[in-house]
Structures are given as structure tokens and as C-alpha cells.
Amino acid sequence: MSEINIFEEAARKKLRFSFKGVVSAEDLYDLSEAELNNMFIVLHRQVTGRAEESLLKQRSTADRVLDLQIKIVRHIFETKVSERTARENATMLRAKRNKLLGIKAAQEDASLGNLTAEQLAAEINALTEQLGE
Numbered sequence: 001m002s003e004i005n006i007f008e009e010a011a012r013k014k015l016r017f018s019f020k021g022v023v024s025a026e027d028l029y030d031l032s033e034a035e036l037n038n039m040f041i042v043l044h045r046q047v048t049g050r051a052e053e054s055l056l057k058q059r060s061t062a063d064r065v066l067d068l069q070i071k072i073v074r075h076i077f078e079t080k081v082s083e084r085t086a087r088e089n090a091t092m093l094r095a096k097r098n099k100l101l102g103i104k105a106a107q108e109d110a111s112l113g114n115l116t117a118e119q120l121a122a123e124i125n126a127l128t129e130q131l132g133e
Contacts (some may be wrong), residue, residue, distance in 0.1 A: 006071050017069060018042075028076045033084075036077040043070045 009015075011027045019031070019039055028036065046066055114118050116122070 006068060006075065009068060010072055013065070013068075015065065015068065015072075017073075025072050025076075028073065029080075031076075033077060035078055036073055036080070040070065040073045040077065043073060 006026060015025060017025070017028065017039065019028075019035070028039075043066060047063075047070070050063065090092070112120075
């Protein structure tokens with residue numbers, strides 16, 4: 001079952017989760033990764049606490065709802081982890097870019113320091129003309 005279908009099924013069944021009261025599937029996005037993990041553990045214990053698996057026994061509605069809840073919690077957890085990782089990578093890339101820009105600016109400043117007085121005067125005059133002053 002695809003992710004879109006699990007949320008559609010949850011909406012159609014008006015699925016609710018027990019967490020500090022009762023919350024809906026969309027409320028799960030407000031939980032932390034640790035809270036989602038704890039919810040997953042509780043749901044998984046409910047699965048393992050049920051009767052043994054049997055090929056002859058048909059799965060009950062409660063079993064199917066529990067499976068759906070686990071899929072939704074797992075999906076939201078994995079989404080949050082993926083988003084956090086992407087944010088951390090973007091932060092590292094921005095920091096590296098800023099560091100490189102700083103080094104480049106320092107090199108440009110250093111190269112200006114190597115100009116002769118005549119070259120500096122010519123640069124100043126060119127900039128003054130561009131400004132129209």
C-alpha cells in the first residue's frame with residue numbers, strides 16, 4: 001500500500017492514535033522523533049502481544065487498524081528523519097560556502113595590498129568616474 005493510500009485509508013476510517021489523549025494522523029507530524037519512536041514501540045508491542053499468527057485465522061479489523069497505525073507512524077518518523085538530515089546537510093553546505101567566500105574576500109584584499117601606488121590611484125579614479133563623482 002503506498003503512502004498516499006495509507007493516509008487516505010486513515011482519513012476514511014477517521015483513524016485516531018492514543019497519545020496524551022487522542023490525536024489524528026496529521027497531529028503526528030507535531031510529535032518529536034523520540035515521541036514517534038515511543039508510539040511505534042507501544043503499537044509494536046500490541047502486535048506482538050496478540051495471538052500467534054496463523055494462516056487459517058483471518059485478520060481482525062483491529063489487527064488491520066493496528067498495522068495501518070504502525071505504517072503511518074513509521075512513515076512520519078522516516079519523513080521527519082529525512083527532513084532533519086536535509087536541513088543539517090544544507091546548514092553544513094552554507095557554512096562551507098560562507099567560509100570559502102570569506103577566504104576569497106581575504107585573497108582579494110591581499111591582492112589589492114600588492115598594488116603599487118599608481119595602480120591604486122588608477123583604480124580609485126576608475127571607480128570615481130563610474131560613480132559620476
